[in-house]
Amino acid sequence: MKRTTWAADWAAGAAVLAAVSLATAVTTGCSAGSDKSSSTVSQAEESAKAKTPAATATKQAGVVPTASPTGPASLSVHNTGLGRTMVGARGFTVYRFLADTTTRSTCTGACAAAWPPVLTVGEPKAGSGVGSGVKLGTTKRTDGGTQVTVNGHPVYYFAGDKKAGDTAGQGLNQFGAKWWALDATGKQITKMSSASPSGSPSPSGTNTGSGGGGY
Template identity: 40%
Template sequence: MSRRADAAVLLLAAVAVAGCGEAADGDPVLPQDAAAAAQVELVDVPGLGPVLADGDGFVLYMFPPDARARVTCTGPCAGSWPPLAVADGVTPVAGDGIDPELLSTLPDPNTGGHVVTYGGYPLYRYASDVDPGTAYGQALLLNGAPWYVLDAAGQPLTTDPEATP
């Protein structure tokens, strides 16, 4: 009986290790697709002014732990804060008021593609922003740090919209 238990443990360990290899191609728990195109534009949000948004007008956020160099929001975090992801070789498009020199990409551990960055910050949407031009995630403390919108210069706005007249 002990040999069967040992064999079962070894089999489960082998399956777990084999499953880990899939993470390089995307998060197997939270599959997301990398888009064939992405545009970054400005939208005016009451209490905040013009902030970055995707091509559909949904506000984009930055996450300070990314430290302008990496994507740290993966797995369940990316379920609440899906990254603005594009497929390999896709160049994001700058809309009116967006500096194309500030647009770039970083490898995305969620999709296997790339996350669009602005001023070095990876860009994310907030799942509770169900309508374009809303910013319910602004200054929201989730996943260990606050989330902020960015202005056209690529600077995080640390203003809490509730405190703004």
């Protein structure tokens, strides 16, 4: 009788232990699943927060076009403080660098950061107001990009221009030569406007000198 009772007690104890183990496993699994779910939601929220500033930045107006283009650049002519002036993407003024005496750009590195090249994918197009005699072309940059040329000279934007029609780069003497906006025929405009003070300081680290050359 005692042996039978011992065997029955052992079997009952084993059953209870198995039930407790199963309950523990289920509880642990649910807890882990809950933690994983919370972690996933938290990561998604953090990811969304991290992307929000960048997404907002891309939508901000008044930023000089510097991103890689996805198609042909288009130049047109708008009224500015300098008169009828040639502009590129989103109406930003384009400039000629007098140090560029050929189709090859001499503005790289810090210069290209202050004066972003007007880039294109494919042949650039003449938009509204551009004279019929203007010759638009392209030149390969040392960084591999394709830059727009006007009448055989590379053209650029100015990082100091904050909105369409600004001409803050007009007449500045930076990186060894002067910078001039262009008229509807592609010729440099040498007059100044109130929006383009000739005394604007050069960016840190620039080399200034006398400009030269023209169309």
